[in-house]
Amino acid sequence: MTFDLTPEQDQLRDAVRALGRRYGHSYFVEKARAGEHTTELWAEAGRLGYLGVNIPTEYGGGGGGITELAIVCEELAAAGCPLLLLVVSPAIAATVLSRHGTEEQRKRHLPGLADGSQKIVFAITEPEAGSNFHRLGTVARRDGDGWLLNGRKCYISGVDEAGHVLVVARTEDSSTGKLKPALFLVPTDAAGLTRSKLDMEIVSPENQFLLYLDDVRVPADALLGESLDAGLPALFAGLNPERITVAAMGAGTGRYAIERASEYTATRKVWGGRSIGSHQGVSHPLAHAAVQVELARLMIQKAGTLYDAGRDLEAGVAGNMAKYAAGEAAALAVDTAVQVLGGAGMTTEYGVATLLGAVRAGRIAPVSREMILNFVAQHVLGQDKSY
Numbered sequence: 001m002t003f004d005l006t007p008e009q010d011q012l013r014d015a016v017r018a019l020g021r022r023y024g025h026s027y028f029v030e031k032a033r034a035g036e037h038t039t040e041l042w043a044e045a046g047r048l049g050y051l052g053v054n055i056p057t058e059y060g061g062g063g064g065g066i067t068e069l070a071i072v073c074e075e076l077a078a079a080g081c082p083l084l085l086l087v088v089s090p091a092i093a094a095t096v097l098s099r100h101g102t103e104e105q106r107k108r109h110l111p112g113l114a115d116g117s118q119k120i121v122f123a124i125t126e127p128e129a130g131s132n133f134h135r136l137g138t139v140a141r142r143d144g145d146g147w148l149l150n151g152r153k154c155y156i157s158g159v160d161e162a163g164h165v166l167v168v169a170r171t172e173d174s175s176t177g178k179l180k181p182a183l184f185l186v187p188t189d190a191a192g193l194t195r196s197k198l199d200m201e202i203v204s205p206e207n208q209f210l211l212y213l214d215d216v217r218v219p220a221d222a223l224l225g226e227s228l229d230a231g232l233p234a235l236f237a238g239l240n241p242e243r244i245t246v247a248a249m250g251a252g253t254g255r256y257a258i259e260r261a262s263e264y265t266a267t268r269k270v271w272g273g274r275s276i277g278s279h280q281g282v283s284h285p286l287a288h289a290a291v292q293v294e295l296a297r298l299m300i301q302k303a304g305t306l307y308d309a310g311r312d313l314e315a316g317v318a319g320n321m322a323k324y325a326a327g328e329a330a331a332l333a334v335d336t337a338v339q340v341l342g343g344a345g346m347t348t349e350y351g352v353a354t355l356l357g358a359v360r361a362g363r364i365a366p367v368s369r370e371m372i373l374n375f376v377a378q379h380v381l382g383q384d385k386s387y
């Protein structure tokens with residue numbers, strides 16, 4: 001067992017940290033408030049190879065694993081730039097394409113994802129189905145040599161920044177007559193695909209959308225993979241990378257908040273010559289949050305290591321636990337940071353309250369804490385399903 005990163009991973013961590021710090025949280029907030037995207041940061045991260053660290057080298061990537069991508073997610077978040085689209089485009093879409101796309105799809109999409117010139121977002125959530133993906137109502141029907149898609153999706157992140165949406169739909173299996181899931185690469189400018197932006201209480205340059213698919217016609221090669229059989233494994237292939245990288249983003253955000261708060265409490269004096277951080281009522285909550293964040297980081301490291309070793313089932317348990325732990329730790333860290341900063345905690349200038357919405361959402365999305373507890377109860381503790 002080792003807790004050390006490889007020299008290459010250490011270098012990656014230092015380099016991404018330096019990049020994140022050059023932009024910082026004020027850049028992130030300014031972009032969000034102006035309704036703009038973090039285009040410069042994304043482009044630079046792409047140019048430096050950070051967006052493609054987990055993409056195979058033959059498609060322009062760095063040939064690393066989810067451990068490397070988690071480092072990128074954590075360090076940018078630790079610099080105050082938690083970019084959700086890292087979870088969607090390089091983690092979910094690139095993994096699904098690398099593992100289950102056709103050779104033609106890999107060649108067409110992966111180089112652009114690797115250098116950051118292309119983004120592919122992911123649409124599974126629907127208004128009616130919610131957490132229960134077995135109830136998905138978006139349907140793909142064969143139409144000549146292509147497909148016709150109809151349905152509704154909600155909370156889909158980054159559609160306005162992406163060239164394609166990876167849409168999860170149901171198709172009819174001609175051999176059994178049963179509906180089975182399939183993934184489709186739908187261009188965001190496809191006829192019949194419309195969107196409306198959701199107003200979210202999150203300070204973020206990345207937006208969520210309602211998506212309407214009304215007779216969206218896509219060619220046969222929009223179906224991800226060689227056949228309909230690729231659908232379910234492709235869907236599951238995206239889950240572990242999603243959980244591990246979103247957990248890393250949470251851990252990075254927690255670190256960022258604790259660092260801001262510690263700097264403040266170490267120097268702020270209101271009673272005589274003592275810093276407020278010398279009062280245990282102030283320092284213990286911060287120390288407690290730091291312990292929770294560090295525990296989550298350990299679980300993220302374990303999940304990444306298992307995933308990169310091809311141990312998908314064990315990575316599933318560890319990844320879910322990491323996501324749960326990091327989601328809770330990030331929310332605790334940001335809330336504690338706001339509290340110990342007092343009034344300054346609620347100002348934009350000190351840059352912690354701006355993260356309240358994002359960390360709160362991190363306990364709901366991309367998978368809620370309750371659904372993770374259901375997973376652990378069933379798969380680790382052997383309990384029956386209640387639903």
Ligand SMILES: Cc1cc2nc3c(=O)[nH]c(=O)nc-3n(C[C@H](O)[C@H](O)[C@H](O)COP(=O)(O)OP(=O)(O)OC[C@H]3O[C@@H](n4cnc5c(N)ncnc54)[C@H](O)[C@@H]3O)c2cc1C
Binds near residue numbers: 126155361
């Ligand atoms: C900021 C943000 C970005 C997002 N980006 C994307 C995206 O890019 N693509 C995408 O497809 N989706 C995205 N989502 C959607 C997200 O994945 C869902 O919101 C999440 O999976 C929960 O689904 P729901 O909102 O339908 O909640 P519901 O399923 O309606 O659940 C509501 C509440 O009930 C609980 N609950 C439901 N069923 C059970 C049960 N059986 N046992 C215990 N508790 C239960 C849930 O945990 C939750 O707390 C995003 C959401 C947010 C907030």
